[in-house]
Amino acid sequence: MREKMISDNIVSEVQYEENKLLSFQKINSKTVSYRVYENGMVGIHCQIGEITDEEGFLKAEENLRERPRPYPFELESGKRSRNLTEREVADKELLEIADDCMKYICGKYPDFVFKTSFSQNKNTQSRVNDKGMDYSNTDCCVNVSISFKHVSSKDIMDGFFNFSLRDFEMDVFTKMADNYLANYTTEVELPEEIIMDMQYYGLVGKLADSLNGENLALGTSLLSGKVGEKVFADGFTLTDDVTDEESWFNCFWDGDGCVLENDKQTFIENGVVLTGYADKKNAQKYGISHTGDAYFNFSDIPGAGVRNLRIGRSTKTVKELLNGRYCVVPLNYGGGGFADNGDYTMPVHSAMLCDGEKILGKLPPFTIVSNMFDMFGKDFIGVGADKPIYNDKQILFRVKKGNIL
């Protein structure tokens, strides 16, 4: 039985350094995984660049003989194609978009130095096999990434904003730039109650580790022994959701070729841990539910990995969730993270005060002190229905303040 996985990536990128055009770059890369299955084993050849299918499968057959890898599972089948592309921009247009954006921020905010990137990424992934599988997924978006530094700052960078759009709109850029930059030099104090307003992709990583079925089975997860229990806040629901419109380049199938029922799998519902996740291998090894969560591996067999963890959104906007309170938008933070016991400690080098829509002024540096169980439990306020600051989902949660210096 033969199978082929392809990832085809085309990138055009315009970069600016210190407000000046630096480069225009084109990247065209194609990775193909040739896989030959026989008697519960698979031979794999991964090729970056050109090769004929005949050569690729021959090398996979060689590897099946010389270094077979175990894969005692039925191959998946099915036909489906998803193309999320809304509009592709030509290279000339991308250069014009970049030029327009830079003229806007450099003209309106001359006291800042910008390092920026404007790129268009187009990715097509496909998977076909002798069992009749024929899947493909295409996505294309323009990504804008702006880091900025005030001319008077002694730091190497003061803040950062970025967003992606499948159909670039200048209005989104100008609103975001104005929100981040207009009140940057207005100094304000941290409120008594500190409510963080963040994108949450980096925050759910510890949850992903904890929900790994293997860790649950071995007792090495912070959620071991807690499946079926209410651990988090009432409004906290966590789902692997491959339909999320604000995800980019994510496939609807997993590393084993499995497709989730309705493209979704819920792990935590209203605070109750329903199940951990597992690929086929771990499901068999530990006798746990197979949830269709395997990461892609072009040069080896897949392993357990969750793809697109999303927190259920509130019906309220960010401002409504705040209900008159202010929140903190961190601009430049890093170097901390989650500890083994779930503590979350994160130095915030620069941050802004926000009313849920408008950024009001710059806050002094501080350190976020929280814990996985608190930020998604007693301190969880919600994920807004709208996306006013990041042009993306925003989580609100209360934290304690730690010193930074």
Next chain:
Amino acid sequence: MYHFPKDLYADVRIEEYYNLNLHMKNDVMETDSSMTEKGAIIRVFDGEMWYTSTTNKLDDIQKELDNLATLAKPDPAIYEHPFVQKYQVHEATVLMYEGDKDARKISRGEWMELLDHYKGLCVDESIEEIPLWMVNVSCSHLKKSFYSSKGAAIIQDRQECSIGVVFGITVDGITTFGGKRYVKDCKEDLYGYENEINKERDKYLDFARNAVQVEPGVYTCILSPLATSMFVHESFGHKSESDLMLNDKTLQDEWVMGKNVGNGKVSICDAGDMPNHGYVPYDDEGTPAGVNWLIKEGKLVGRLHDAKSAATLGEELTGNARAQSYYHMPIVRMTNTYMEGGEDAPQDMIAGVKDGIYVYSVEHGSGMATFTIKPAICYRIRDGKLQEPLRVNVLTGSVFETLFDIDAVGNDFEMIDNYICGKNGQSVPVSAGGPSIRVKKMTFN
């Protein structure tokens, strides 16, 4: 060779990369793969901007060069451009890993033997608190060829072989991961570390069983050589990368040459020609590695450059233009960065602390003006003696103050060879080093 376009500067960097990775978790081979990759980045500069293209079709390089040239605006004076003038022209072949030293020739079976060797000597399944263990063996070999329209022709290689053993230690529902990883340039240098690994495992076991949470606050601290190495890299190293201050008067005034930026005991150097993890005999603009002192006895004496930053700031090239791979343009990066050892005995340094913290090991850090370090294992110091292990989530300090707060520099210098440094979306291998140091105050959370 290539026909470079007229009145434009151009260069071509070709990379041939081999990687093998074997990863065993609880007796199951989770990863068993190897692959080879070839690609090139082609760059053309017209005095205003770069036009670049990346390809895996090495036969198409000339075509890509010609295509890029049609986008650029030829400039007959391109070779008088300030940073094109800076590009050096060297013809060199520095192939350290050919013949018997070429790790690509080592069979999978021989690598598995190395993995099994450490599994046999370091994995003790009778320890109930260790439900999870992992042994990883990896090898990579990279051959780079660089050609420029000024005439540079450089072929060089690098190779790294590694062994790592990691334990997941679960006590009271909390799992602490700890272990050791060694990176060397040849496989035979990876043997003989089992005692160190087992000692480290026992240290982590003690930590998992007995560690208490730190009381947040400002403490005097002793950094071990491992912790100092990360401190050097994060606190000052990133500030020495001069692409961050090209036309930035505030930063140029702050980091003016000759200024006192630290205690007189502090000297920091970056050297790409050291045979360590950040070994870069020629950088990705074709500049040979140098020994670049950044701080000498507390005074700022140098910084790291690519051609653009050197030309802009009127300084000399240092050989620090590095790219992660052929998908990337080079930017200013560290190589092997270290604080010079001193004369203080580490035990005397600890004895001089009445109430403080010893930072034994670290996980990662970040290098803004307020640098951060995420420690792994710390110990409380009371009345000059190491006491109970401490869980510390993060420690922070200001680069403008902390280098002055170093009041003792140890005689136990070490280089740490397993760092990967990230900047602007690019990761490159680096080494960092130093001795134990005592710092009068840092903030612990």
